[in-house]
Amino acid sequence: xxxxVNHVASRxxxxxxxxxAKGYWGARGNVWTIAKNTIEKGLTYAYRDRKTKxxxxxxxxxxxxxxxxxxxxxxxxxFMGKLNAKGLQLNRKVLADLAMNHPEAFTAIVxxxx
Numbered sequence: 007x008x009x010x011v012n013h014v015a016s017r018x019x020x021x022x023x024x025x026x027a028k029g030y031w032g033a034r035g036n037v038w039t040i041a042k043n044t045i046e047k048g049l050t051y052a053y054r055d056r057k058t059k060x061x062x063x064x065x066x067x068x069x070x071x072x073x074x075x076x077x078x079x080x081x082x083x084x085f086m087g088k089l090n091a092k093g094l095q096l097n098r099k100v101l102a103d104l105a106m107n108h109p110e111a112f113t114a115i116v117x118x119x120x
Contacts, residue, residue: 067102074105078116088119 020038026048027034027041034044072082080088089096096115104112 064098067098070102070105071098074101074109074112075116078113078120080116080120085116085119089115092119094119 023042023045024036024038026045027036029035030041030044033040035041068082071085075082075085094115101112101115104115
């Protein structure tokens with residue numbers, strides 16, 4: 007009996023990969039083997055950087071909170087320590103947003119913590 011090859015499924019797999027590679031420079035966008043390698047590496051980077059993004063945003067929030075509380079004569083670590091001692095359950099994302107976009111509300115929180 008002759009060998010049966012599911013060409014429909016393999017072609018669909020290749021089309022899916024080449025669709026992901028659309029817009030890449032040179033052979034990366036239209037040569038199957040090169041596109042496959044590029045897509046695999048790109049998806050690896052995407053997975054890694056979804057984790058890194060969370061770290062980067064936390065660092066950004068901390069910098070914004072620190073800049074906001076230094077205007078009131080506190081450091082970031084002092085502020086967070088006093089905030090937790092008072093039992094105020096505000097996360098860094100909310101505090102950073104208040105420090106940037108609503109300074110009067112942030113000032114009220116700092117005065118409550120002091």
